[in-house]
Amino acid sequence: MNGDDQMLALDNQICFALYALNRAVTARYRPVLAELGLTYPQYLVMLALWEHGPGGEAARVSDIGARLRLDSGTLTPLLKRLEERGLLTRRRQASDERVVRLSLTEAGWRLREQAREVPMQLVCGLDVAPERLVTLRQELRSLLEVLERSGPSD
Amino acid sequence: MNGDDQMLALDNQICFALYALNRAVTARYRPVLAELGLTYPQYLVMLALWEHGPGGEAARVSDIGARLRLDSGTLTPLLKRLEERGLLTRRRQASDERVVRLSLTEAGWRLREQAREVPMQLVCGLDVAPERLVTLRQELRSLLEVLERSGPSD
DNA sequence: CAAAATTATATTGTGCACAATATAAAATCA
DNA sequence: TGATTTTATATTGTGCACAATATAATTTTG
CATH class of the missing domain: 1.10.10.10 (Winged helix-like DNA-binding domain superfamily/Winged helix DNA-binding domain)
Structure with a gap:
């Protein structure tokens, strides 16, 4: 009876998935970067x-x-x-x-030497197939490009 | 000669792709949500x-x-x-x-009626195959789950 | 039951994001 | 050349995020 739009369900929002994952990833970086x-x-x-x-x-x-x-x-x-x-x-x-x-x-420049370890440290503590991350990265970049092409004007 | 770690290239960081896309998506929502x-x-x-x-x-x-x-x-x-x-x-x-x-x-509750239009408005102004977005959302949620499972403790 | 520990929310302080505006310098134009 | 416009950065103000701490109420323990 209620206007149960599944369109407005939080778990159906790609924006929320993006928002939540971005914050979770940032949280993973935080202690590692704090050392730097x-x-x-x-x-x-x-x-x-x-x-x-x-x-x-x-x-x-x-x-x-x-x-x-x-x-x-x-x-x-x-x-x-x-x-x-x-x-x-x-x-x-x-x-x-x-x-x-x-x-x-x-x-x-010296800090860069320390930073070299950061990406590996993050990926390693993650138990996700690396190629899965590569695929995701490509998809994210591809969508970013779409948004930026049509974005500023439209 | 220089320590040209491709590991530290900005475009190779999944975290940056996530960060940039999240902000781009948020920017898309901003004018629509401003109406609400x-x-x-x-x-x-x-x-x-x-x-x-x-x-x-x-x-x-x-x-x-x-x-x-x-x-x-x-x-x-x-x-x-x-x-x-x-x-x-x-x-x-x-x-x-x-x-x-x-x-x-x-x-x-009344605001919800206005908000009903928001998701469609966003997806429509996007020129991306909807199933591509569904796939991405699933992948984002799946990774979020991985991070949250191993996260709080580890 | 009283003291200690836990829980739920609030407060404080820092650092982004971002809009709007300010400032100052350079480029363009009349 | 002098006035106008454009450009690059800075400043101001608002609203998140998040850590650390505070406050107050409940639960647990001794």
């Missing part, structure tokens, strides 16, 4: 900076923002915290004072 | 309350917490906001004053 003194978003920023590499120009805030889909409202305070911990420096670019360039310090 | 005057977490709480139903005992804060994997630190202020908007009432249970019972108001 990083939060999860800070870890992602470090991954982006490590990936940007030491050669070429230092990354701009907006480079990291584009990579992680984060704006300056999120990144500025986060980067200041990483700077305070001595992992990177933030310097205005002389030729264009609007731009802030991010350079990893020695400590920032 | 709800944030995304508030929507999930309402889904849980609607699902709990009008019969039987009113939901406890911890019931919703168990369903959504959220603690009182998150739920208490969120529920107060929903109460201020007149969608629910919070009442201490007489027989056990520790417990707070959550009852949807008329407005809370």
Whole structure:
């Protein structure tokens, strides 16, 4: 009799599955990253900076923002915290004072050596076939692409 | 020469794919839910309350917490906001004053009628085969279960 | 029954996300 | 060139998440 829309059942919402799993995964990372003194978003920023590499120009805030889909409202305070911990420096670019360039310090690069263990540590404590994770990752990335293509405008 | 661990590449992190897609999906919900005057977490709480139903005992804060994997630190202020908007009432249970019972108001139930359109609206504006989403949802839920089984203790 | 332990919710404090706005510098245009 | 527009980052304010702790009520124990 009641309007028992199965459409609104929590377990039928892909958004909830995504939300719950994302938080569960983040929770798994938390103690591991705590050993590095990083939060999860800070870890992602470090991954982006490590990936940007030491050669070429230092990354701009907006480079990291584009990579992680984060704006300056999120990144500025986060980067200041990483700077305070001595992992990177933030310097205005002389030729264009609007731009802030991010350079990893020695400590920032050293941290990468510790971080190398993180992915394996996570996957190992998981009892899931690795190829299952690869498949899932591909599917997640594929859907993200769909959303981002049609997203900004539509 | 450089320590080019592909393990640390951002695009190889399943955690990043999950993080990015979750935020992209949430962003899709945002304008739709704004019409209902709800944030995304508030929507999930309402889904849980609607699902709990009008019969039987009113939901406890911890019931919703168990369903959504959220603690009182998150739920208490969120529920107060929903109460201020007149969608629910919070009442201490007489027989056990520790417990707070959550009852949807008329407005809370009426909102469900509007919310009925939300899932279809989201899926339709997505150009992805529905069965692909069903498969993904199952996989996400399956992995969540794995994490929660081994998680709390290990 | 009284003391201790447990339970349910609330509070406090930190760190994201994100919208909206501000600031300042550079690029474009009239 | 001077005014306008655009661009890059920063700031402000709100609302989660989550850890740690507080509070108060119930249950368990000695």
